[in-house]
Every structure is written in C-alpha cells, then in structure tokens.
Amino acid sequence: MNRPLSKIIPRCKQNIHPWQIRLSHWINLLAMICMIMSGWGIYNAYPLFPFTFPQSTTLGGWLGGNIAWHLATMWLMAVNALFYLLWGLFSGHFKRSFFPFSSKSVWRDTVRAFTFTLPHKLGEYNAVQRLMYVSVLLLGALLVLSGLSIWKPVQLSGLVWLLGGFGSARYVHFFAMSGVMLFVVIHVLMVLLVPKTFIAMITGGKKAHIQESTDE
Numbered sequence: 001m002n003r004p005l006s007k008i009i010p011r012c013k014q015n016i017h018p019w020q021i022r023l024s025h026w027i028n029l030l031a032m033i034c035m036i037m038s039g040w041g042i043y044n045a046y047p048l049f050p051f052t053f054p055q056s057t058t059l060g061g062w063l064g065g066n067i068a069w070h071l072a073t074m075w076l077m078a079v080n081a082l083f084y085l086l087w088g089l090f091s092g093h094f095k096r097s098f099f100p101f102s103s104k105s106v107w108r109d110t111v112r113a114f115t116f117t118l119p120h121k122l123g124e125y126n127a128v129q130r131l132m133y134v135s136v137l138l139l140g141a142l143l144v145l146s147g148l149s150i151w152k153p154v155q156l157s158g159l160v161w162l163l164g165g166f167g168s169a170r171y172v173h174f175f176a177m178s179g180v181m182l183f184v185v186i187h188v189l190m191v192l193l194v195p196k197t198f199i200a201m202i203t204g205g206k207k208a209h210i211q212e213s214t215d216e
C-alpha cells in the first residue's frame with residue numbers, strides 16, 4: 001500500500017557501533033597492552049629466540065611482577081572477551097557484520113586498499129576487515145588456549161599434548177602474539193586511512209533510520 005511521504009519519517013538514530021562493542025573494544029586494547037608488555041617481560045626471563053625485548057617495553061619491573069600483571073589482566077581480558085563474544089553471537093552482530101566474505105572479495109578489496117580506491121561506508125566492514133576480524137578472534141582463541149596450557153600444564157595435560165608439548169605450546173603462544181601484533185599494525189594503518197572510523201568507535205556515530213510511521 002502506498003503511504004504519503006509525511007508518514008515516512010526518520011524514526012530513530014541508531015549507533016553505528018553499539019556501546020557494547022565500543023566498551024569491550026577499548027577495554028580489550030587496555031588489557032592487550034598490559035598482557036603483551038608483561039608477556040614480553042616473562043619472555044625475557046627465558047627467551048625462545050636470540051633476542052629480548054627492551055626493559056622499557058615490559059610491565060611489572062621483574063619476573064614476579066611481570067607474571068602478576070599477566071595473570072591479573074588475564075581476568076580482565078577473559079571477562080571482557082566473554083561479554084563481547086556472547087553479545088556478538090546473540091545479537092547477530094558477528095553474522096551481520098563479519099560475514100560473508102570470500103577469497104575473491106578479499107582480493108578485490110586488498111587491491112582497492114593498495115590503490116587507495118577502497119570505498120568506506122561507516123558501519124559496514126569491507127572484505128579485508130571481515131577477514132582480519134575473524135582471524136584475530138581465532139588467533140585470540142589460540143593465544144588463550146596456548147597460554148592456559150603453559151599456565152596449568154599438569155591440569156591441562158591434554159591441551160599441552162594437542163599443542164605438541166610444553167615447549168611447542170610456548171612457541172604457539174609466541175607466534176599467536178606476533179600474529180595479533182601484526183593484526184594491530186595493519187588495523188591501525190587502515191584506521192589512519194579512514195580517521196572518521198576512529199571517532200565513530202569512540203562516540204558510536206549515528207546512522208539515521210528511515211522507518212515507516214505506524215501512528216495512524
């Protein structure tokens with residue numbers, strides 16, 4: 001049925017990034033900074049590779065302090081991640097915002113990004129972002145599983161076995177951390193290319209919804 005234009009009015013202004021995403025995103029950043037810096041301190045005590053991280057980039061001062069920071073912020077990160085994952089799953093956010101994507105769309109958007117022709121619509125992730133966000137969630141899961149197996153190797157001996165033993169779990173943990181660091185570098189570069197996304201991730205941004213009036 002055709003309705004007069006006067007009946008079609010902007011009804012609501014919805015956030016591009018709901019508060020649940022913004023809150024958990026920025027808490028996650030804080031927790032990740034603490035986890036990574038304290039983790040580098042722990043690594044320095046018994047390095048896997050012939051290098052250590054500068055003392056100024058570590059958190060906790062000494063090994064005991066590094067471990068205390070790592071385990072304390074682990075809880076902040078875990079509660080926050082659980083909140084984000086449950087909200088993302090049950091609100092339909094993951095399904096709506098992260099999927100679908102294909103190798104073809106990722107390639108197309110990568111080429112567009114490198115030629116600075118990638119259009120950006122606030123609130124809509126391109127295929128490269130979709131792939132990156134799903135990958136970092138999987139990397140995060142690997143980071144948590146390998147971290148748990150190093151923390152409680154006796155209680156979680158099955159998990160240690162799955163990861164190829166205690167020594168190998170340490171490598172998995174290190175490479176998962178490196179993967180997350182690589183994600184952050186590319187992620188921040190992409191944000192710098194489209195700075196308005198940063199403002200929206202803080203304020204929420206507003207998108208107008210044109211919705212048919214039901215007031216008769």
Ligand code: HEM
Nearest residue numbers: 021025029032097123133136180184187188191197198201
């Ligand atoms: C200085 C550091 C960071 C900045 C400035 C930043 C900024 C942003 C911005 C602006 C967006 C929205 C992008 C858009 O609308 O197109 C976003 C989304 C996202 N960021 Fe970050 N970010 C940072 C660090 C991180 C870290 C450390 C992680 C995880 C390891 C992360 C994971 C994500 C994820 C998963 C999303 C998608 C959120 C969703 O819609 O569920 N970010 N970030």
